[in-house]
Amino acid sequence: MRPGVLAVYRWELRKLRFQKRTYLGLGAAALVPVIFSVAVATQKGGPEDVAFGRYIHQTGLAIPLVLLLFGSIWLFPLITALVAGDIVAAEDHNGTLKTILTRSVDRWQVFGGKALATVTYAVGAIALTGAVAVIAGSLVSGFNPLPTLSGSTIPAGRALGLVGASLLVYLLPIMAVAAIGLLFSTLFRNSAAAVVGTLMFSLLVQLVGILPGLESLGPYLLSTQFQAWQGLLRQPADWAPVARAAWVCALYGLPALAAAFLVFLRRDVAGG
Secondary structure (H helix, E strand, O other), rough: OOHHHHHHHHHHHHHOOHHHHHHHHHHHHHHHHHOOOOOOOOOOOOOOOOOOOOOOOOOOOHHHHHHHHHHHOOOHHHHHHHHHHOOOOOHHHHHHHHHHHHOOOOOHHHHHHHHHHHHHHHHHHHHHHHHHHHHHHHHHHOOOEEEEOOOOOOOOHHHHHHHHHHHHHHHHHHHHHHHHHHHHHHOOOOOOHHHHHHHHHHHHHHHHHOOOHHHHHHOOOOOHHHHHHHHHHHHOOHHHHHHHHHHHHHHHHHHHHHHHHHHHOOOOOOOO
């Protein structure tokens, strides 16, 4: 029986286990919440100009939410790009992609396995950040009720569920970034160029969002969708930004994924 997508997916996960950039990204995902929590424990003030910043000393459940805001600038796009931008380009650069594509596996299966491995890594990184932030934050500020953006307060147990839901919504733009990184990895055939290109794309989109005269583009920029989860922290929940994030991120991610797929299918392995 010929191996399928799941077999390739397992191969890719096995390869990720032995790559330094995998642990670099996951290490950053785990270390940043710890550093932030230590800073909260040693300082009285907080980032009161951002959502939930004023509550980080009242409840540890505010800490992962503040990290989601700060991490959208460069941290999480970079963590995602480390693998998404490398997963094809590294093998292309090292000459091993030619060997993989000449095995008894269809190209679409190889691409599918790599895409699934990229998604798994990105999900794992965000989940790790959330888990460490909740634990470290609760140790520092307590597992206490969380004030919402509407002014009401919700019990800690329910707030924990909303933090988890916020992480799921946060994955929407992260998946779009992963698709763009995969496209660059397929196009550039160079890991550094693909990783830097993915991060630069993310930063340029954020720059467009703050340029004078372009405010009307804000709701349709990928960077804006990193804030969609805030709709869940209102009473009642505001699902409009979540719904918009779903289709806006799809407009960014699906074409990038389709383009990466087509380029991968037409890759000239004979010529390198």
